[in-house]
Amino acid sequence: MSATTTEAKRPAEPTSRFRVTGTARVLLIVAAVLVSLSAVRVLTGANQIDSPGSLRAALTATCPILLAALGGLWAERAGVVNIGLEGQMLLGTWGAAYFTYWYDPYVGLLGGILFGVVGGLVHAVATVTFGVDHIVSGVALNIIALGLTTFLAEAFFADLNSEHGRGGPQQLTGLDKPASFTVPGISDAANDLADKQWFVVSDLASFVAVVTTNISVVTIGVFVLLLATAYILWRTRFGLRLRSCGENPQAAESLGVGVLLHKYVAVLISGGFAGLGGAYLALVSSPGFNTNQTNGRGYIGLAAMIFGNWRPGGVLVGSGMFGYTDSLRLRDPDTIHALLLFVAFWLLVLGAWRVFKASRTTTALGRRSLFGQVGLLVAGIVFLLWYLLTDSVPRDLTSMTPYLATLLILAFAAQRLRMPKADGQIYRKGSVG
Incomplete structure (x- = not known):
């Protein structure tokens, strides 16, 4: 048997590259959001x-x-x-x-x-x-x-x-x-722990308290x-x-x-x-x-x-x-003002990551994408300056928050969206595409 044949039959070496599954990626993102939110709460x-x-x-x-x-x-x-x-x-x-x-x-x-x-x-x-x-x-x-x-x-x-x-x-x-129902024991313990304002622990307890206290069926x-x-x-x-x-x-x-x-x-x-x-x-x-x-x-x-x-x-x-x-x-202005720091942090992180990925491509499409992702960094800087240079957010602006968030999120997410190909098209039975 030749050496070539022996090499062909040899089992492939296991790869040492670390791969993150979809579920693990979601869990990592959730953990990062929780830690950053807790950090903003403690700092502000x-x-x-x-x-x-x-x-x-x-x-x-x-x-x-x-x-x-x-x-x-x-x-x-x-x-x-x-x-x-x-x-x-x-x-x-x-x-x-x-x-x-x-x-x-x-x-x-x-x-x-x-x-x-x-x-x-x-x-x-x-x-x-x-x-x-x-x-x-x-x-x-x-x-x-x-x-x-x-x-x-x-x-x-x-x-x-x-x-x-x-x-x-x-x-x-x-x-x-x-x-509605409340889970005895767990509800009281979670609410008590949430009131202690501990880093991350109290934040997790708040989530537990919500799903175990007076929650509607x-x-x-x-x-x-x-x-x-x-x-x-x-x-x-x-x-x-x-x-x-x-x-x-x-x-x-x-x-x-x-x-x-x-x-x-x-x-x-x-x-x-x-x-x-x-x-x-x-x-x-x-x-x-x-x-x-x-x-x-x-x-x-x-x-x-x-x-x-x-x-x-x-x-x-x-x-x-x-x-x-x-x-x-429904929240007080100080809470909304603190959220500006949270939003600024994640816009800067996301913008830096996307710019880094886009900068590694050499195609014209990659360069256009790089130019588009800079907008995230600019938005992050704007929110950071808004937080640093002000002490509160106008109450009238608070009622507009859902609609402003709708416009901003759709604007920044538009590049990665893929709608169903025939979405919105008029269809007639027996028609030829």
């Missing part, structure tokens, strides 16, 4: 940054945005842009309030889902069957839903409010809430739906077929996939998620129903989905970021 003395109360408010603000984002994910993975999430959430708020008043909060949740599904059906008929532009249909649905819920509130809730001495005709308060259900969405869309045959409709519907049809049926199912599920998000606003986030209660959260959910690159994990991160910024209006 802004203990409300991640106190149990702050995180509880952020979780409550995150859930309706996450439900809207999941609704957008279902629709757009099937190739249908659902700008109508805002309108479907509005329908869900009214449906939840009406059925809760006459029955109970669990029937109210189903009512919110049902009204969201109706909104999804209208959008599906317009876009999938009649080929209306997806953006036009969604915007029209939002306008109709706002007017319709205002009319229904005046028609059905005005007398109820007058009978019980409540507010005006465009609201319905005093609704029963779904059950609907909140738990939201994260169950997130896991179910990830499993169904990426681990089942149905999910594969649905995603193929958003990538190449003509090829999917040639393989026997019912493209129109899958699009309809996806948009109906999308509407149901958005309707549940509206029900969450009326029954969990607040003490009742108000007209225009969503206040743009459907659009923010759509932005969270785009930021998350049309994937469940990214959707969760984006929704959490927007939910946290949405809850900042």
Whole structure:
């Protein structure tokens, strides 16, 4: 046997290069964010940054945005842009309030889902069957839903409010809430540990306290739906077929996939998620129903989905970021001012890392990318100077935080996004791509 043959049969030497798996990378990022947030809290003395109360408010603000984002994910993975999430959430708020008043909060949740599904059906008929532009249909649905819920509130809730001495005709308060629960022992221990303000340890305790103290069963259900969405869309045959409709519907049809049926199912599920998000606003986030209660959260959910690159994990991160910024209006100015330092640190770290990666490429595309990543460093310097040169953040600016965060995050994340190839395209059965 020749030496060449012997070398060919010799087993490959194990590589010594360290590889970080996707899960390990996520855990490292989470740990880095936690440590940096704790460091900012200790340096600035802004203990409300991640106190149990702050995180509880952020979780409550995150859930309706996450439900809207999941609704957008279902629709757009099937190739249908659902700008109508805002309108479907509005329908869900009214449906939840009406059925809760006459029955109970669990029937109210189903009512919110049902009204969201109706909104999804209208959008599906317009876009999938009649080929209306997806953006036009969604915007029209939002306008109709706002007017319709205002009319229904005046028609059905005005007398109820007058009978019980409540507010005006465009609201319905005093609704029963779904059950919540507290984990005995763990809840008290976590809250006590969080109050000690220890580095990292108290921050971890705050997270534990939030998920073990007076947490709504609907909140738990939201994260169950997130896991179910990830499993169904990426681990089942149905999910594969649905995603193929958003990538190449003509090829999917040639393989026997019912493209129109899958699009309809996806948009109906999308509407149901958005309707549940509206029900969450009326029954969990607040003490009742108000007209225009969503206040743009459907659009923010759509932005969270785009930021998350049309994937469940990214959707969760984006929704959490927007939910946290949405809850900042409840915090004191010192806490918001301290967050400027946290944002500046991560913009500088991310910008430096991306500039380093882009500088190692010699192509023209790499040089253009290098020029684009410098913007992150500039933004980081701006936030750092803002923190160093000021003592507080104007209260009026705080209410704009979710919308400013939406614009900034989408602007910086645009280069790495990849939407489904057939997203937003008008599809006709039997058409050739």
